[in-house]
Every structure is written in structure tokens, then in C-alpha cells.
Amino acid sequence: MQPVTHVSGKAYPWGQKNVDTDVIIPAHWLKTITREGLGKGAFETVRAVPGNIFDDPRYAGSPMLIAGDNFGCGSSREHAAWALADMGIRVVLAPSFSDIFSGNAFKNGIVAVVLPQDAIDRLIEVAQDQPITVDLETMTVTTPYQDRFGFELDAFRRQCLMEGLDEIGLTLARDTQISKYEAGVKEHRPWMSGDRAHASTSVESGGRT
Amino acid sequence: MANQPRTLYEKIWADHVVEQRDDGTCLIYIDRHLVHEVTSPQAFSGLRANGRAVRRPDLTLAVPDHNLPTTARRDAAGRPLPIADPESAAQLDALTRNTADFGIDYIDALAPAQGIVHVVGPEQGFTLPGTTLVCGDSHTSAHGALGALAFGIGTSEVEHVLATQTLLLGRSKTMEVRVDGTLGFGVSAKDVALAIIGKLGAAGGTGYVLEYTGSTIREMSIEGRLTIANMSIEAGARAGLVAPDETTFAYLKGRPMAPKGADWDEAVAYWRTLPSDPGAVYDAVVTIDAAEIAPLLTWGTSPEDVVPITGVVPDPDSFADPAKRDAARKSLAYMGLTAGTAMQDVGVDYVFIGSCTNSRIEDLRAAAKVADGRHVADGVTALVVPGSGLVKAQAEAEGLDHIFISAGFEWREPGCSMCLAMNPDKVPPGQRCASTSNRNFVGRQGPGARTHLVSPAMAAAAAVTGRLSDVRNLVTNS
Numbered sequence: 001m002q003p004v005t006h007v008s009g010k011a012y013p014w015g016q017k018n019v020d021t022d023v024i025i026p027a028h029w030l031k032t033i034t035r036e037g038l039g040k041g042a043f044e045t046v047r048a049v050p051g052n053i054f055d056d057p058r059y060a061g062s063p064m065l066i067a068g069d070n071f072g073c074g075s076s077r078e079h080a081a082w083a084l085a086d087m088g089i090r091v092v093l094a095p096s097f098s099d100i101f102s103g104n105a106f107k108n109g110i111v112a113v114v115l116p117q118d119a120i121d122r123l124i125e126v127a128q129d130q131p132i133t134v135d136l137e138t139m140t141v142t143t144p145y146q147d148r149f150g151f152e153l154d155a156f157r158r159q160c161l162m163e164g165l166d167e168i169g170l171t172l173a174r175d176t177q178i179s180k181y182e183a184g185v186k187e188h189r190p191w192m193s194g195d196r197a198h199a200s201t202s203v204e205s206g207g208r209t
Numbered sequence: 210m211a212n213q214p215r216t217l218y219e220k221i222w223a224d225h226v227v228e229q230r231d232d233g234t235c236l237i238y239i240d241r242h243l244v245h246e247v248t249s250p251q252a253f254s255g256l257r258a259n260g261r262a263v264r265r266p267d268l269t270l271a272v273p274d275h276n277l278p279t280t281a282r283r284d285a286a287g288r289p290l291p292i293a294d295p296e297s298a299a300q301l302d303a304l305t306r307n308t309a310d311f312g313i314d315y316i317d318a319l320a321p322a323q324g325i326v327h328v329v330g331p332e333q334g335f336t337l338p339g340t341t342l343v344c345g346d347s348h349t350s351a352h353g354a355l356g357a358l359a360f361g362i363g364t365s366e367v368e369h370v371l372a373t374q375t376l377l378l379g380r381s382k383t384m385e386v387r388v389d390g391t392l393g394f395g396v397s398a399k400d401v402a403l404a405i406i407g408k409l410g411a412a413g414g415t416g417y418v419l420e421y422t423g424s425t426i427r428e429m430s431i432e433g434r435l436t437i438a439n440m441s442i443e444a445g446a447r448a449g450l451v452a453p454d455e456t457t458f459a460y461l462k463g464r465p466m467a468p469k470g471a472d473w474d475e476a477v478a479y480w481r482t483l484p485s486d487p488g489a490v491y492d493a494v495v496t497i498d499a500a501e502i503a504p505l506l507t508w509g510t511s512p513e514d515v516v517p518i519t520g521v522v523p524d525p526d527s528f529a530d531p532a533k534r535d536a537a538r539k540s541l542a543y544m545g546l547t548a549g550t551a552m553q554d555v556g557v558d559y560v561f562i563g564s565c566t567n568s569r570i571e572d573l574r575a576a577a578k579v580a581d582g583r584h585v586a587d588g589v590t591a592l593v594v595p596g597s598g599l600v601k602a603q604a605e606a607e608g609l610d611h612i613f614i615s616a617g618f619e620w621r622e623p624g625c626s627m628c629l630a631m632n633p634d635k636v637p638p639g640q641r642c643a644s645t646s647n648r649n650f651v652g653r654q655g656p657g658a659r660t661h662l663v664s665p666a667m668a669a670a671a672a673v674t675g676r677l678s679d680v681r682n683l684v685t686n687s
Contacts, residue, residue, distance in 0.1 A: 017532050018411055022448035022650040031276055031296035033250035035302050035364075045652045050535050068532060070412035073445060074650060075629075076347040077248065080361035096415060099381075099447045100347060100361055107365035154379065155232050168261070171373040174228065174236060178264075178375060181227040181238050191468035191476040192340065193238055193267070193513075 003164035007090045007119040007134045010062040012053050013127040015120065017068030021101065024072065024080040038079055039086030064132065066123050067094040071112075072101020081108040091134045093141065095120055106157050109164070113141060136162050147190045214486035217452050218383050218418045221358040221483070227375055234587040238339035239370050240654070241357070243326045244271040244313065244629045246304040247631070248345030252368035253307040261313040264374045270335050273301050274325045275634045279594050279621035282319055286453045289319055297632065303676045311371070316343045324597020324623040327351040327565035329627070331435065332599055334464025338453035340479040342372055348565045348647060350441040354434035354593040356453035356483055361442065381447070382492040384417040388425040390499035395681040398433030399576060399645065399664035401425065403505040406496055407515030414446030415536060417493065418581035420485065421451050425499040431460040432571040439566045440647050443512035452484035504680055506552060507662040509540035514649070516552060520666065524548040543651055544659050545639070552677050555661075558589040559642035560672035561654070562618075564628040564663050568596030570603050570642050572665040576645075577609040579669035579683055585617035586675030592619045592634065594626040618672065631657045643671035 043054050053059060065084070071094040072080060081104040084092070092105065093113040096201035102112040113134060115123070119141070128145045133142045134159060141149045153161075160167060161187055171178075185192050215223070227236040242265075249271075256263070263269060284290055292298040302317060306314035309326060316322050322329065327348055330336040338356035343349060345367045351357035366376055386405055419441050426434065434451045439451030451457075458477055461467045468476045473685040499500040504515035514537075516523065525537035525548065541548065547556065562568070562576050573595065585591045593613045595601035604610055610620050627634040628646035630653065636642045638657030645668050646653075661677060672681040 017536060020648075020650045021631075022648070022653050026652050026656070030247050030631055031294070031300055033254070033300060034512035035251050045656065048656075070415065070445065073411060074347065074442075074648060076345060076349075076363055078251075078345075079366060081363070095414060098412075098445065099415060100363060103366065104363035107363060154234070156230065156234060158376070168255075168259070168369050168372050171236065171369065171377065172261075173376060174373075174375075177228045177236070178238070178373065182312065182374075185238070190335075191472035191478075204459060205312045 001160070001164045001166065003162055004009040004090055004111060005136050005162050007063050008063065008109070010059055010064050010132050011064035011093070011123070011127040011132050012059050012062050013066050013124040014053050015068050015124045016028060018070045018073055019067055020074035021072055021073055021077050021080040025077065029083070030077060030079050035082045037086060038083035041150045042083040052082050061088060062136065064091040064093065065089050066120060066127060067092060068120070069095045071097050072097040072105070076100045076106070078104045081105045081110055084110055093123060095122060098208055106161065107167070109161060111161060113151050115141065115149050115151055123146060143154065212483060214489040216383050216485040216489045216491060217356065217450050217483055218358065218381070221339055222380065224339070226296070234377055236375050237341060237378045239343055239374055239376060240333060241337070241342040242269045242370050243330055243335070243342070243344035244269060244367070245275055245326050245344070245346065246273040247275040248302045249307065249363050249365050249367055250300060250303045252371055253303070254313065255368040256311070257373060257636060258348070261372045263313060266312040268374065269313045269371070270316070270330070271313050272323055272326055272329050273304055273318050275625045275629065276300060276635050277624040279320055280633070282622055292549050292680045294633070321598045321602070324600065325565045325568060325625055327439065327598065328568060328596030331431065332464070334467030337461065337467065337476070338457060338551070339483050343376070343492065346371040347442045347662055348439050349564055350447065350449050351435050351439035353438040353441065353450040354431060356451060356480065358448055358450065360448040367655050369652050378408070383417040384419050384420050384446070384493040384495065385491040386421050387423040387494065387496045388421065388499055389423040389496070390425055392425060392499050392502065394686040395504050395666065396502050396682070397664040397666060398429060398436040400502050400505045401499070402437045402506070402523050403512070403515045403568055403662065404502045405437070406440060406444045406512045407505070408495060408497065411443065411511045411513040412445040414441065414444035417444045417446050418606045419444070419449040420491070421449060426451055427454065430571060432457060432569040435569065436566055443647055453480045454455045504664065504667055504683055506667065506677060507660070508544065508552065509537060509547065509653050510543055510649055512647070512649060512662060513541065516550055518677065520552055522546045522548050522552065523551045523578055529556055532610060544673050545641070553679060554676065556641065557589060557643045557671045557678045558640040559636050560589060560668050561591065561594070561627040561644040561646060562668050563594030563596065563626050564646035565625070566595065566647045567665050568594060568600065572645065573600070573604045573609050574607070576665040576669040579619065579666050579680060580616040580673060583614050583616055583673040585672045589672055589675050591617065591672040592620040592621055592627060595623050616673070627654055629653060630658070636660070642666045643677060646672045
């Protein structure tokens, strides 16, 4: 994962509420077996409308997107985060995010910054013609007009983002603890084990509906 | 503190903590992992790139559903038919190869038990109470109907679970959604789900795990509970739970992958300890009176846009929130609707009965009851897509296929079908569909497609009348 500590530049001043992941990347783009190249499908239905924000030359290439409540709701498709990353988005700012999307964004080095609605409204105003700056070190969003909005970020996520850490590698280092947990389950809830479920049956054997 | 009353969620959580970090987040063990063709290829590529194995293939089950066509899969001679779309074929090939390479059980496209991952899990007894269950699909919340803490994950998390059988998670808040009373005639679990989403809003459950309680839920079948838990995510909640009870145990007993013999008895004894303790405290409580729920449907492009079938298209100016007013105006333009129009005056072009929300045997029975002896209206294309091969076989054993086919419905092979426009089943631009699926988002059923979410009986009613219709006018209360 690409480390991210500081992003400064233009932002799409969108503000749209309830942006679902079908809007971020429609399902027909999901028939891919790689993570690359999804930027060209990002916001396809929005971009089909003339005069849309994503094709406005004033905001072309913005590394940030400002949205409304509940950004990334709906489908769990990580393709939404891949599409945003592919179009160069490193930060999304919104009053709230869907739980699944914010996890997916984080795993792809995209910072999901939660700010109150009035701060979002102000940033949308500023971003019409001015850059904004998001800093993970100080956990602030600032503007050339001396606006300064603090935000919170889970400490672990912040560290992973800033250092570009591989979360799977970190968890694999906890192998002893995971094995110990598994041994406990084998002793106390042996029926939970997949081995036994599989031993007596084949999934082909039918059953009831 | 040991005797402090706990919720079902807190009990499942506590039994799955591998370790707690200083910041309160926990490494949580995952008992069951369902895998499908669309959100897994990049996860397996990641494992290969890093030389990592699947930690517990025995806790993992794969089945294709999302982009599989629902037309015949074999020719008249019984030979498998190729998949026309090369991208879909490549994704299915990847799943076949990945499951073989990593030793994962695979119900392939031609297997009798193939179906939608959220139909197959419970049906096979892979889904069990008190387990943690994940899948790279947001409707994984469905499995909560059996008392499993089940939620959708992204592909990076799929890879994380494959490699480590764990996820690093923060604790969710809890919300009790209590539904009490008897459902009215013509009102189904789908209407309860829509009523809940209408009340909470599409983001009302964000950050929460819902627990559905109350007499209405208790009296409901597992199929009905699956419909409600399935749509938890449409209220923003990543998971929704129903405490396991006798209905749950009766449903699971004897299923192929459920515990057997002494294991079964031990499992049931454990499951009986799971329901929330009297006096357990939730972070939020919402109550709904079942008697007040009418057959519902959506009018807009968010699942929270709910109205009774007897209602009218709302006026955007009637919403207090300016952002909602703006969204409603855009929705009406997209949906081709005018404020004040009676919902029952709106004609439909397509009807879709299927999806992980409403493709189980009870759903098909409810739709067949309306379709029986009637015919799909002129100009309407109506699909019935069973949730699995086993549901299809059961429906055929009951003669439901004959009812549907003679009424002019198409009777298809199992899969996600017209729910999400990534297989050949799509609603064309500008066309209107009464759909038993879960999302009425812009473009969800195809670019420009207009979706009204309804129950299976209401979908069948729309099919035979050619417009959005009150099912209570078509069937008798017997």
C-alpha cells in the first residue's frame, strides 16, 4: 500500500448524499479479475449527464472528493475503492461513510475523512476555486482562508495509512494467538469445526430448501 | 461484571476475540467464509503474489452466483453449455481454478445445490447460530436470521480472512429493532423489512448491529427472517441478528453441513445460551407495530423511499431536509414519476421475482398463489429465478413451475439474475420493474432501469395486472 501522509490540491466539490457503490462503479465493470483500470468506469451514470462535476475541467485530476452523508452505501464491492484510486482520489471527505466502504477505502490507501456537515459545506464552498489540504500528521483539513477542521482517525488505520503497512502481514505475525484460539474452539465447541461438518456429508447430497 | 446482562451480539463477539488491541479493536475469529466469483479473484491473486496459503479451507465454501446466466446450463443432450460473455466465463474459470488450487469446497455452476450464496449457506447448514460468517457481498447480513454474526466484506478483507481466518474489527453499537403484533393480510416479511428501512433511513443503522426482536419476528419462518436480516444493510447496518430459537433448530437439523449426533446436541445446548439476557442494554431501540404495516413499495432510488401501495408518489417539497428534497426531485426525474400520482396507476414493463432477498420456497409459493389461474399482462416480461437448485427442485415438486409457466412467467436457473445487472438479465433503459430484490439504486438493474422494490406476492400482482397493484385485491384472506 502506498503511504499517505499529506494530500493537497483540488477537490471535487460534490456534496451528494447517499452515494452508493453502484453509482461509484456500476456492476458491469465488476467482471474483471484484476484491480487495475477501473477509473474509466467510475461514476459512469453521473458522467453520462452533460455538465457533470467529474468532467468539469476546473476539477480535472482532483485527488480529493467532497461528498454528503452515507458515502459508499450499498454493495460491498471493493471495486468502488479501486475505481476511486485509479482515478487518482486519495481522500474522500463526508459527514458519514458506510462501514464497509470506509474499510475498503482504508485498505487501498484512501483516507475517509469524517467532518460535520457545516465543515463539509464550507469545504465545498472553498473547493469551487481553491485547493484544500488534508494532513494525517496533524489530523486537520485546512484551506487558504485559514479554515482549520480537525478530524479523527482510528490510530491503527492512521498508522497503516501513513506507513503503507500490509495488514495481512501484521495479522500473520499473530499466528500463535490465532492457533491458541483455534485450539480452544476445538476443545469447547468442537461442532464448530469444518472438518466434522465435511466428514459426514457432501454438499452435493441435496437436502431441504 | 460476569453477571451483567449481555446482548446476543456481545455474546458472539466475546466468544470470537482472538486478542484485543490497546485501542479496543479486536482480532476476531471468522468461523465461516462464503466465496463467490466476483469479489474473490483479486484476493486469490494477492495470496499467490505473497506466497500465502488459505488457513482454513475447511471453513470456506465457494459457489458462483453473481454473473452466471440464468438460462439453461445444459443442452438437450445434457452437455454443459458455454458461457457467452468472455469476461464472465473468465471470472468463473478463475473461481474453479482458485478453489482447486487452494483446496476449497466448490459447488460449481452445474451442481444441483448451486445457488445464490446467501440461499446456499443456510440451506446447506453451513450457516450456524453463534458463528461469525463473512462473504464479499453486503447482503451477507442475511445469515443473521439464524443468529450468526454475518456481514459483508471487501476483497482485501476476503484475502485477509483467507490468509488468517480473522478480521481486525472495532465493536459496533447495538440497536434493538422490536416488531410486535400480527401482520395484516397480504403483508409479508419484505414489507416488514421495507417498513424498518423507511423508519430508520438508508443510513440510520450505520455503525450498528441490529437485533430484530418481538413477537412478529418470533412467529416468522426462517425464510421470512432471512428476508429481513438480508436488508439490514439497506438501513446502513452491516449486520442484523435474530436470536436462535426452536424455529432455527428445526430448520437446521439434518441439513448436510449442520452438526450431527452428539455434536448436534452440544451445539443446540450452546445456541440456547445465546439469546440476549433479560435487561441487556442496547445503544438504541426502535419499535414497530406490525399491525400498522401495509403492503409497501419504493417510489425513488433509495430503499428508504417507501410508500404504502395505497399511497401516492410524494411531493419532493414535502420533505423537511433540503438535501432530501433535492434527492427526491432527482429520483422522480430518474423514475419518470410525477408527484401525486397514485402508486397503483403506475404501469410496469418488467417483473423480477428472485434475489437473495426473496427467492426461497416460501417466496415462490406466495407469488404462485397470486399467479395461479391468471396470466402475465400484455407487454410485461416476468422472470421467476429460484435462489438455488434445491429451491427450484422443491418448487417443481410442488408444481409451482407449472403455475408460473402457464401464467406466462419465465422459469429460470438459479443465480443473482436481474438484481444487479452483471449477467444477461437486465431491465432496459427507461423501463420499469417491480422487483423482489433489495436495491432500487440508479442503474442497479441496468443503465436507466427504474426499480420498485416489492414483496413476491406484490411482484406477482404487478405482473398479472401490468401495473403496481395491491395484492389484497387479488387474493382472498383464507
